[in-house]
Amino acid sequence: MTCDSDVELARLLATHAGVILLRLRTRRPVPASRLKAEGDRRSHDFLAAALAKLRPGDAVLSEEGTDDEARLTARRVWIVDPLDGTREYSEIDRDDWAIHVALWEDGELAAGAVALPGLGPTLSSENPPALRPAPARPRILVSRSRPPAYAEAVAEKLDAELVPMGSAGAKAMAVLRGQAEAYLHDGGQYEWDSAAPVVVARAAGLHTSRVDGSPLSYNRPNPYQPDLLICRPELSEPLLAAIAASRG
Incomplete structure (x- = not known):
């Protein structure tokens, strides 16, 4: 995998992590606690390895990783949640879980993507869908x-x-x-x-x-x-x- 665009990289990584999690979820039944732990670990390991290879000069802040204080002086930091909604992920009939990949650069969030594997789409900060008309009651x-x-x-x-x-x-x-x-x-x-x-x-x-x-x-x-x-x-x-x- 190679990618020059940060937002496209975020989209690709979040999407592929979702594929990993879907495959894990559909294999033979395992206890919910084990599924949550293994899902977190596998998704984190993939994202950490991919970012180390494709953006070796960038820092990473991940829910499942050790917080390296070097990120505080870095220009670019990837902020990652390998599995957001672990409880929902472990409940096989639920689809409200996600993978988050964002880039912080020079003091601001610069790019990002959220994959929704249970629902299908990955939404990114590039060309997000237009807002739909709102109903009368919020x-x-x-x-x-x-x-x-x-x-x-x-x-x-x-x-x-x-x-x-x-x-x-x-x-x-x-x-x-x-x-x-x-x-x-x-x-x-x-x-x-x-x-x-x-x-x-x-x-x-x-x-x-x-x-x-x-x-x-x-x-x-x-x-x-x-x-x-x-x-x-x-x-x-x-x-x-x-x-x-x-x-x-």
Whole structure:
């Protein structure tokens, strides 16, 4: 595999990691805990080896890898989640899991891709699909297991429907694909959970920020990120106002 384009490389790597994970998932049944661990490991090993070969001068921040502090002085850092939504991946009838590959360069997210192997497509920051017309009643995606405590209050203020879903990448891409109008998270994440979804969402014209409206930043010493909002641009102001009024 060779690729001069960073965004095309992100797309190819995320897609191929998805193929690896689908093959693993469809072999003889194994316990969920083993499937999750092996899926994480195999996808990470492939992505780490491919990036080391194809972009040897770049740093890598991966959920499954050791955090090398050399990334803090690097110009280019690949931020990778080899398997986002491990719980959903281990539930064979679910398709809300993803692979994230993003490039941070000179202080900004520069390129990225999110593969959705259970659904088929890989969406990238190059030529993302156009936003579809929004329905009258907005749909807000939240975590299956950790929805924000104030999510119901926000939904009530906006007459919105809350929709639980797994995987940050699956939720962000559902907004992009017209299956929802917003994705709200407030319960802790890490940079690899949102870097690729955010750069793809931005390329499509979606709003991305913290839940207080402040900008997201990446390749920080501590990769923890407390919260995230991705939504259609026309919903950003009313959503941020509803969040501010509901958080207390």
